Amino acid sequence: xxxxxxxxxxxxxxxxxxxxxxxxxxxxxxxxxxxxxxxxxxxxxxxxxxxxxxxxxxxxxxxxxxxxxxxxxxxxxxxxxxxxxxxxxxxxxxxxxxxxxxxx
Numbered sequence: 001x002x003x004x005x006x007x008x009x010x011x012x013x014x015x016x017x018x019x020x021x022x023x024x025x026x027x028x029x030x031x032x033x034x035x036x037x038x039x040x041x042x043x044x045x046x047x048x049x050x051x052x053x054x055x056x057x058x059x060x061x062x063x064x065x066x067x068x069x070x071x072x073x074x075x076x077x078x079x080x081x082x083x084x085x086x087x088x089x090x091x092x093x094x095x096x097x098x099x100x101x102x103x104x
Contacts, residue, residue, distance in 0.1 A: 016069035023076040030080050034087040038095065045100040046086070052103040053079060078104065 003015035031050060035043055057079075061071035086099050 013069065016073060019073050020069050020076070023073055023080070027076050027080050027083075030083045030087070034083045034090075037087050037090040038100075042090070042095055042097075042100055045097060049101045049103050056103055 003011075003018065006012045006015050035046060038046060057072065057075045061068045061075060082099070082102060082104070086095070089096060089099065
């Protein structure tokens with residue numbers, strides 16, 4: 001079975017779950033890298049936003065007690081991109097507090 005061409009609903013779910021685990025690992029690594037570029041106040045702001053984002057993600061990507069892996073993967077990819085932009089911006093030009101507090 002290849003995740004490049006899943007053949008059944010089981011395959012699609014398996015591949016989405018595998019992507020979710022990998023994305024979660026990447027998200028945690030990027031969060032740590034981004035935090036490393038911030039001062040204490042900025043870290044507090046980003047941490048608060050990250051907690052808020054997790055709640056929004058969890059609420060948006062569940063139906064009753066069913067997790068929607070595709071939704072989780074989309075939200076995590078967007079968050080990883082945001083964290084990368086924040087890291088780049090804070091390292092080069094200075095941090096934008098509006099970016100640090102984004103919950104999406």
